[in-house]
Amino acid sequence: MKQFSRFNLISLLLGFSFLYLPIIILIIFSFNESKLVTVWGGWSTKWYAELLQNQGIKDAAWVTLKVAFISASVAAVLGTIAGMTLSRFGRFRGRTLFSGMIYAPMVMPDVIIGLSLLLMFVALAVDRGIATITIAHITFSLCYVAVVVQSRLSSFDDSIEEAALDLGCTPAKTFLFITLPVIFPAVISGWLLAFTLSLDDLVIASFTSGPGSTTLPMKIYSQVRLGVTPEINAVSTILVGLVACGVLLASYINRRQAKQRQADEQMAAQAD
Amino acid sequence: MHENKEFYPWLDAKQKPYIQIERVTKKFGDFVAIDNLSLDIYRNEFFALLGPSGCGKTTLLRMLAGFEKPTEGRILLDGEDVSSVPPHQRLVNMMFQSYALFPHMTVEKNIGFGLKQDKVPAAQIKKRVDDMLELVQLGQFARRKPHQLSGGQRQRVALARSLIKQPKLLLLDEPLGALDKKLREQTQFELMNLQEELGITFMIVTHDQEEAMTVSSRIGLMINGDLEQVATPSELYETPKSRFVAEFIGDVNLLEGRYDGSGEFGLTMVCKESDSAIQSTQRLDVAHGTTIWAAIRPEKLEISKQRPEGTPNVLKGKVWDIGYGGSFSTYHVHLPNGKAMTAVRANRERSLEKSITWEDDVYLSWAPKSAVILTD
Ligand SMILES: Nc1ncnc2c1ncn2[C@@H]1O[C@H](COP(=O)(O)OP(=O)(O)OP(=O)(O)O)[C@@H](O)[C@H]1O
Numbered sequence A: 001m002k003q004f005s006r007f008n009l010i011s012l013l014l015g016f017s018f019l020y021l022p023i024i025i026l027i028i029f030s031f032n033e034s035k036l037v038t039v040w041g042g043w044s045t046k047w048y049a050e051l052l053q054n055q056g057i058k059d060a061a062w063v064t065l066k067v068a069f070i071s072a073s074v075a076a077v078l079g080t081i082a083g084m085t086l087s088r089f090g091r092f093r094g095r096t097l098f099s100g101m102i103y104a105p106m107v108m109p110d111v112i113i114g115l116s117l118l119l120m121f122v123a124l125a126v127d128r129g130i131a132t133i134t135i136a137h138i139t140f141s142l143c144y145v146a147v148v149v150q151s152r153l154s155s156f157d158d159s160i161e162e163a164a165l166d167l168g169c170t171p172a173k174t175f176l177f178i179t180l181p182v183i184f185p186a187v188i189s190g191w192l193l194a195f196t197l198s199l200d201d202l203v204i205a206s207f208t209s210g211p212g213s214t215t216l217p218m219k220i221y222s223q224v225r226l227g228v229t230p231e232i233n234a235v236s237t238i239l240v241g242l243v244a245c246g247v248l249l250a251s252y253i254n255r256r257q258a259k260q261r262q263a264d265e266q267m268a269a270q271a272d
Numbered sequence B: 001m002h003e004n005k006e007f008y009p010w011l012d013a014k015q016k017p018y019i020q021i022e023r024v025t026k027k028f029g030d031f032v033a034i035d036n037l038s039l040d041i042y043r044n045e046f047f048a049l050l051g052p053s054g055c056g057k058t059t060l061l062r063m064l065a066g067f068e069k070p071t072e073g074r075i076l077l078d079g080e081d082v083s084s085v086p087p088h089q090r091l092v093n094m095m096f097q098s099y100a101l102f103p104h105m106t107v108e109k110n111i112g113f114g115l116k117q118d119k120v121p122a123a124q125i126k127k128r129v130d131d132m133l134e135l136v137q138l139g140q141f142a143r144r145k146p147h148q149l150s151g152g153q154r155q156r157v158a159l160a161r162s163l164i165k166q167p168k169l170l171l172l173d174e175p176l177g178a179l180d181k182k183l184r185e186q187t188q189f190e191l192m193n194l195q196e197e198l199g200i201t202f203m204i205v206t207h208d209q210e211e212a213m214t215v216s217s218r219i220g221l222m223i224n225g226d227l228e229q230v231a232t233p234s235e236l237y238e239t240p241k242s243r244f245v246a247e248f249i250g251d252v253n254l255l256e257g258r259y260d261g262s263g264e265f266g267l268t269m270v271c272k273e274s275d276s277a278i279q280s281t282q283r284l285d286v287a288h289g290t291t292i293w294a295a296i297r298p299e300k301l302e303i304s305k306q307r308p309e310g311t312p313n314v315l316k317g318k319v320w321d322i323g324y325g326g327s328f329s330t331y332h333v334h335l336p337n338g339k340a341m342t343a344v345r346a347n348r349e350r351s352l353e354k355s356i357t358w359e360d361d362v363y364l365s366w367a368p369k370s371a372v373i374l375t376d
């Protein structure tokens, strides 16, 4: 391995501390005994215990989890369908438009997505609440699932589907028993991605929420405006942990898939 | 075919073809993959498709299996137009060139998949899968996943999977390519046995012309999306229709010349390699001076140091190279004008001293009936 030069090492350290120092400070202060956020008073987990007593935060957490779970699940289904359409149906009319449109939410500012959804809900006279946040989250996380599924399908051997059909399997069963099991890891990692995206979204949720449907990020944000409390640090730490787990798991699944494929290909090359 | 010497249904006008491919054209965009192809295949045939890469063999099989629709023309299976029957409803099974094994299923599950779709009882599936595993000699790999197998083993799984339903028509796309010689011959033999036992009609794509010769009742030679010639293996070898066929099936020496009327035997041809006109027993109905070719198989060329008597077809040359092939030797002879000819001679005597050796001046000769005269 190449030796790190001093310059490289320093820039690496700087870069990482730039990225992670704030989070580390947040995590450390969530274990602070003292009530004052900026004064260290020794280690303690009392703010975590306090959290369990805070009904407002618990409600918000519950809303967030519900929204994240439902929106990730729906996005996984719709995103899979979209990803398959994009990689399968070749050059149908309007394919470029379709693929461009599906990726748009990835680059569109959250504020605009939120605002446009809000306008739509108002125009349709839909009562805003958990349902509207969920719909909004489906809208923007769908494309991430589609991308993950599509990239998996690009290395998918279509002839295994044909082989199943050839052996008398109906198209629907072929999808269920052949295609889906093979691409399932991609769907799962897409789901995890959608889940974490929904967990930490503040902007879109703020636009599309109604009374009684406050998500955790919204709750944190509103509390912080009244002053940072160690309790908020604790809840943020939990959120960071959840998101990190989701992202790590998703990339682990993807990595394992890629490794497996590589091993298979190597083996096939050797055997032939 | 070893036992079916009398099996010539295509010569019998009363026989109804099992598969009728009627003027089928297949286009991918502007590209014509199959070009107005017609072919009849009879029940119990073992039909081999040969042809250079990209000539449309796989495309033809895929149309029979139902994965591609003919752009024009139609395909009849047992008298019924199947052009619009989806693949899962056709009583046809196909073995894919890429094997197409289900990566998430064990070898057992892969092989049994077809029977499971037909709701065959589990106990029976188990038994038939075991039989199949034995046939392809994969018993000890039953619980492995495809990625844990070698190329040859995967190929056998694919073969077993396509055989297990005992379809009326089995399409095999290069089924034995990855097997070693011994296993390949064994499997060829098994395939022929299966075909006789079960009455399956086989259509096999292969790159190995020797294989096509051994197993098939007829061979269809394809080029550019159409059939150049359909004939039994021996007809194809002995009476090729064109230079393309002659060169594709086995080795051949081609002499280009001009038609010079019917001579003493049937026709004469003048060519620049020979001082005297070449004689053949074949008859042709073409104009004087038409360009024709004499195709002579290497084993039909006699090679000798003395000028041979009794044949008008003699060429002089010099031995350039000798290839020792065990039971036979291949002599590469250069004619005075530089043209290379190949002659094969069986090594009948067990002698290490060759009577003919490098740089020897030799005569190549053949009987008037041994060459095929081609006009194309
Ligand atoms: N789906 C497709 N779209 C466009 N062109 C195709 C398609 N499938 C096949 N072709 C073209 O049709 C031609 C015939 O292909 P095919 O696979 O039938 O060849 P083949 O005779 O089986 O060759 P090989 O011996 O290499 O397997 C090729 O030139 C190929 O590029």
Ligand SMILES: [Mg+2]
Pocket: B057, B058, B059, B097, B173
């Ligand atoms: Mg092919």
